[in-house]
Amino acid sequence: MTSAADLIGERASRGDAHAVRDLARRMRTLADAADGLRQRLVPGRLRADWSGPGATAFLRATGDVPHDLEKVRASYARAADALTRYAGALEAAQATAGAASQRASDAERRASAAEQAAGAARRRLWAAQSRQLNVLDPAEQDAGRREAARATAALHAAQARLRQAHDDRDAAVRDGTRARDELAAAARACTRELGEASNAGIRNSLASWIERHRAAIDAAVAGASPAAVGKTVEGAMRELFGSTRPRDWFDALTRTLGISTGVGSLLGVVDYAWGIRAFLRTEEALIRTGIGRDLGVVGGLRGARGAAGGIGDYLRMGERTLMGSDRALANGGARWFTRLGTALGLADVGITGLDAYERSAAHDPVARVGGAATHALAKATVLNPVVGLVDAASDLFSGGRIRPAQGYSDLVGTAGDLLFTTFDPQANAQILDEARRGERGGIARQLTTNGASTTVGDWIGGPLWEAGEAFSTTAEVMMHQSRGDDAAIGQVGAEIENGQHGDLIRTIVDWRPPSWMTP
Amino acid sequence: MTTFRVDLDDLRSLARTLDHAANDLREMDRQRGGLDGDAGAADVEGAVHGFIAHWSDATGRIARSLDALSLVTEKSHDAYAAADGTVAAASAEGGRRMLRP
Numbered sequence: 001m002t003s004a005a006d007l008i009g010e011r012a013s014r015g016d017a018h019a020v021r022d023l024a025r026r027m028r029t030l031a032d033a034a035d036g037l038r039q040r041l042v043p044g045r046l047r048a049d050w051s052g053p054g055a056t057a058f059l060r061a062t063g064d065v066p067h068d069l070e071k072v073r074a075s076y077a078r079a080a081d082a083l084t085r086y087a088g089a090l091e092a093a094q095a096t097a098g099a100a101s102q103r104a105s106d107a108e109r110r111a112s113a114a115e116q117a118a119g120a121a122r123r124r125l126w127a128a129q130s131r132q133l134n135v136l137d138p139a140e141q142d143a144g145r146r147e148a149a150r151a152t153a154a155l156h157a158a159q160a161r162l163r164q165a166h167d168d169r170d171a172a173v174r175d176g177t178r179a180r181d182e183l184a185a186a187a188r189a190c191t192r193e194l195g196e197a198s199n200a201g202i203r204n205s206l207a208s209w210i211e212r213h214r215a216a217i218d219a220a221v222a223g224a225s226p227a228a229v230g231k232t233v234e235g236a237m238r239e240l241f242g243s244t245r246p247r248d249w250f251d252a253l254t255r256t257l258g259i260s261t262g263v264g265s266l267l268g269v270v271d272y273a274w275g276i277r278a279f280l281r282t283e284e285a286l287i288r289t290g291i292g293r294d295l296g297v298v299g300g301l302r303g304a305r306g307a308a309g310g311i312g313d314y315l316r317m318g319e320r321t322l323m324g325s326d327r328a329l330a331n332g333g334a335r336w337f338t339r340l341g342t343a344l345g346l347a348d349v350g351i352t353g354l355d356a357y358e359r360s361a362a363h364d365p366v367a368r369v370g371g372a373a374t375h376a377l378a379k380a381t382v383l384n385p386v387v388g389l390v391d392a393a394s395d396l397f398s399g400g401r402i403r404p405a406q407g408y409s410d411l412v413g414t415a416g417d418l419l420f421t422t423f424d425p426q427a428n429a430q431i432l433d434e435a436r437r438g439e440r441g442g443i444a445r446q447l448t449t450n451g452a453s454t455t456v457g458d459w460i461g462g463p464l465w466e467a468g469e470a471f472s473t474t475a476e477v478m479m480h481q482s483r484g485d486d487a488a489i490g491q492v493g494a495e496i497e498n499g500q501h502g503d504l505i506r507t508i509v510d511w512r513p514p515s516w517m518t519p
Numbered sequence: 520m521t522t523f524r525v526d527l528d529d530l531r532s533l534a535r536t537l538d539h540a541a542n543d544l545r546e547m548d549r550q551r552g553g554l555d556g557d558a559g560a561a562d563v564e565g566a567v568h569g570f571i572a573h574w575s576d577a578t579g580r581i582a583r584s585l586d587a588l589s590l591v592t593e594k595s596h597d598a599y600a601a602a603d604g605t606v607a608a609a610s611a612e613g614g615r616r617m618l619r620p
Contacts (some may be wrong), residue, residue: 015559023554023567030543037540037585040533050530052523054595062588068581072544072574079570083563090559187560194566198573 002104002169004097007176012183017091024083031076038069075197082193089186096179104172111165118158124151470505527603530596537589541582548575 005013041062050058128151132144417431434440473492480488496506548571558564 011561012559014556016557017559019554019557020559020563026547030547033540033543037536040536050525052525054523054599058588058591058595061591063584065581065584065588068577068584072578072581075570075574076547079567083567086558086563094559183559187558187563191560191562191566194563194570198566198570 001108002101002173002176004094004101004176007100007104007173008093008097008180008183012090012093012180013097015090015094017087017094020083020087020090024080024087027076027080027083031073031080034069034072034076038066038073041066041069078197079194082190082197086186086190089183093179093183093186097176100172100176100179104169104176107165107169107172111162111169114158114162114165118155118162121151121155121158125155127151469502473501473505523599525599527596527600530592530599534589534592534596537585537592541585541589544578544582544585547571548578 003013007013041059125148128144128148132141132148135141135144431440473496477489477492480486480492492501495501499506554564554567556564558567
C-alpha cells in the first residue's frame with residue numbers, strides 16, 4: 001500500500017507543523033518584546049516618565065541597545081513569518097499526501113481485486129474454450145460458447161476496472177508528487193528567508209568577533225605556534241558561524257555577503273575602504289618612521305611608488321575578485337569568496353606578524369627602517385604583504401618582469417587551499433606538488449621550492465620572515481645607493497650570496513631572465 | 520536648577536521588562552536545536568539552527584546589556600525611593616519642630 005511517506009518522503013511525513021508554528025510563535029513573541037522594549041527606551045518616551053541627570057545618564061548608557069533591538073525585531077519577525085508560511089505548506093502537503101495515500105491505497109485494493117477477477121475470468125474462459133473443443137455434442141458446444149462469451153465479458157469488465165484503478169492510483173500519486181514538490185519549494189523559500197534574516201546576526205557577530213579575534217591572533221602569533229593559530233582560527237570560526245566546517249562558513253558568507261547584497265558588492269566596498277584606509281596609514285607610517293629622512297628623496301619616492309603600486313595591485317585584484325564572484329556564483333560555487341575570506345584572515349595574521357617583526361627589529365636602525373617600510377607596504381597592499389615585497393624587489397632586480405597581481409592571486413589561492421586541506425595530507429601534498437611544478441604561479445613555486453612545508457604555520461611564518469628579510473635587505477641596499485657607498489653595497493651582496501639574508505632575496509638576486517625573454 | 524521627574528512604578532516596570540527581555544533572548548538561544556527532526560526538511564532545520572546560531576553572539580551581548588540596564592534601573596528606583604523617603608521623613612520631622620511652642 002502506498003503511504004504518505006512514499007509520496008512526500010519519510011522526513012516530510014513525520015514533520016510536525018505544530019512544532020514549527022510554536023517556534024514561529026516564540027520568535028514572534030521575542031520580536032514583539034524587542035519592539036516594545038525598544039519603544040520604551042526611545043528618549044522622548046522615557047523622558048515622559050523619568051527626567052533629570054540620572055535619566056540622561058541612563059539614556060547614554062543604553063547606547064546601541066535600541067538599534068540592536070530593532071535588528072532583533074526585524075530579523076526574528078521575518079524568521080517567524082517564514083516559518084509560519086512553511087508550517088502552512090507542511091500541513092497542506094501532509095494533508096494532500098494523506099488523502100492521496102488513501103486514494104492510492106484504495107485504488108491498489110481495487111486493482112488487486114480486479115486482477116483476481118480477471119484471473120478467474122481468464123480461467124473460466126480457458127475452461128469454456130477447452131470444453132468447446134473437447135465435446136462433440138452440439139448442445140454442449142453451444143453451452144461452452146455461451147460460457148466463453150460470459151467469461152470474456154467478465155474478463156473485459158475486470159480489465160476495465162483494473163485500468164480505472166491504475167488511473168486512479170496514478171492520479172493520487174501525481175497529487176502526492178505535486179504536494180512533495182510544493183513542499184520542497186516552500187522549504188527552499190523558508191531556508192532562503194531564514195538565511196537572509198540571519199544576515200544582521202552574522203554582521204553583528206562579525207563586528208564583535210573581529211575585535212576579539214584580533215587580540216587572540218596577536219597572542220597566537222606572538223607565541224609563534226601554528227597549532228595555536230589554527231586553534232584560534234577554528235575557535236573563532238565556530239563562534240562566528242556555529243560550525244567548524246569550512247563549507248558552512250562559505251555557505252554563510254556566500255549567502256550573507258554574496259547573494260543577498262548583490263554579488264559581493266558589500267565585500268568590495270568594505271575591502272576598497274580598507275585599502276584606502278591602509279593607504280592613508282601607509283603615508284602616516286612613512287612620515288612617522290622618518291623613512292624619507294633616512295633614505296633621502298629617492299628612497300621616499302620609491303617607498304611611495306611601492307605603496308601606490310601595492311594599492312594599484314590591490315584594486316586590480318578587487319576588480320577581478322568581484323568579476324570572479326559573478327562567475328563563481330553562476331557556477332554555484334563560492335571559490336572566490338573562499339579565497340577572499342582566507343586572504344582576509346591571512347592578511348590579518350600577516351600584518352600582525354610584521355608588527356612583531358618590526359618590534360623585534362626596533363634596536364637595529366637599518367632593520368627598523370626596513371621593518372617600518374615593510375609594515376607600511378604590507379598595509380598598503382593589505383591582502384598580501386609578500387606581493388608588495390616581491391613587487392619592490394622585482395623592480396630593483398629583475399626589471400619588473402614578475403607580475404605581482406597574478407602571483408598574488410595564485411599565492412593566496414594556494415595558501416587558502418593548503419589551509420583547508422590541513423587535515424587531508426593527500427590533498428595537501430597534491431597542492432604542494434602543483435605549486436612546485438609552477439602550476440600555481442611563480443611566487444608559490446619560489447616559496448615552495450625554498451623549504452615551505454605542509455603546515456599552515458610555515459606558509460604564514462616562513463614566507464613572511466623571508467619577505468621581511470628580503471625587504472629590509474633591499475632597503476639597506478637602497479640606503480647605501482643613496483649615499484653612493486659601493487663598498488657597503490658589495491658587502492651586502494656578499495652576505496646575500498652567503499644566504500645571510502634568507503633564501504628569497506638570494507633567489508631573486510640570482511634570477512636571470514631566460515634567453516627567450518631577452519631581445 | 521536641576522529638576523527630577525520620576526514615576527517609580529514605571530521605573531520598576533522598566534527594570535522588570537529589561538530583565539524579562541534578557542531572559543527571553545537567552546531562552547531563544549537555547550532553542551537552537553528545537554526543530555531537529557520536526558520541520559520535515561533538513562534544509563529548514565539547518566536554516567533555523569543557523570539563524571539562531573548566527574544571532575547567538577549578538578543576542579548574548581544584547582542580553583548582557585539589558586542585564587546591566589536592568590540593574591541600573593533597579594538601583595535607580597531604589598535610590599529615588601530612598602531619597603523620597605528621606606525627604607518625607609525630614610519634612611515630617613521639620614513639621615513637628617515647627618509646631619512645637
